[in-house]
Amino acid sequence: MLVSQLTRAEQVFRRWMLISAWMYAVSGLFFLIAGPHMAWVFNDLGDRLTFALGVVLPAYPLPADDREGAFWLVLSLSMMAMITYICRAAYLDLRRNAGLVPLLLLSKFCSSAVYLGFFLATGQLAHLAGTLTDGPLFLVTLALWFPASRGDRFLDRTEEEIYLAAGETLVPRGGAFEAGYEDFREECLKDAQRLFAALSPVALATFRIMLRFVDLLPIFIVRKPRTFRRLKPEERLAFMTRLEHHPRTAVRMTFFAIKLDVLLPLFNRPEMERVTGWDKPREAAS
Structure with missing residues (x-):
């Protein structure tokens, strides 16, 4: 289908899918390279904020070895690959691949909700960062998808x-x-x-x-x-x-x-x- 045949809302959402595809692809590569060290970074930043603001942010528990478990890194990369593919497919042919978008929304909703739950339970900065990252991504994607989801109907x-x-x-x-x-x-x-x-x-x-x-x-x-x-x-x-x-x-x-x-x-x-x-x-x- 030609882009000119899409509604205004569909065209806006399609551009957001292009941005999202690149964003998730780059994030996946970042996780591959820097993922094992992110917990240390969040703990160090939490210590600095605790000292500067007087707000206690408990440290994220670290594994005994010097790298975060590769098992969870593999799961993260597989998820990033999946949602990158969904965003790319939605950009290339939105109406044909519209059924994939709810999977993207489900993924972002689950991660946002679980991050928020863990932060409320533990107060750890790493979970707050996840909430403040995936939460807005879910809300923006949902807000743009809602008017675009019905096409010309x-x-x-x-x-x-x-x-x-x-x-x-x-x-x-x-x-x-x-x-x-x-x-x-x-x-x-x-x-x-x-x-x-x-x-x-x-x-x-x-x-x-x-x-x-x-x-x-x-x-x-x-x-x-x-x-x-x-x-x-x-x-x-x-x-x-x-x-x-x-x-x-x-x-x-x-x-x-x-x-x-x-x-x-x-x-x-x-x-x-x-x-x-x-x-x-x-x-x-x-």
Whole structure:
């Protein structure tokens, strides 16, 4: 696929994958050369910080010999080789190799979480350094991948289900109008795609987060162990009514934004224009 066919978010993420591939490759070589001595360096730096700042940073336990165990070095190098390959594959063909990116995120999340856990348990500088290195890498990669992950579809399958569930609840068949949202599901999704295409990556990511947020709210507001899209139609209607009158402004504004984005494609349909009489001013003008 040509780079020009990728969305803006995909192009940004692709460039980040190129940077990441080189970064992890160089880091792997650095571990190979300097890895056996890194524990000593962190302990020496920890001693200096303890003396300068008065903050006690316990030393990382060293092996009896003069080199860190080669066993762990081999595991580190194999991991760096794997994530370097993933980044390179994502850069070369992002949509074809998109399924590899979650493996990269999983690797960085695990290392960040375990480093943080060890630092909280031991207070050793080596684990803090790992947390402050892998943590930001995970967050940056996740932040760039989230808007790029759906390609030109903009919403994933779960988000489309939330979107359609909201539309079918707001405009049910046989309600205020004979036709309902479910009669134009595919058409509304296609119109929504054009709407999302005009949004910036940040705006689109914000809307997707709002959809996910509303989907989880029933668990906390109505105390039901089900997401919004899994509620019965009458339960969804009662829940959305509560959102519309919720005491927190942020919740009401989130609901209003989703409501507007969901209904706009429906009432842009010629069939709904005729039902609502909106086509008459257009005919009079012509």
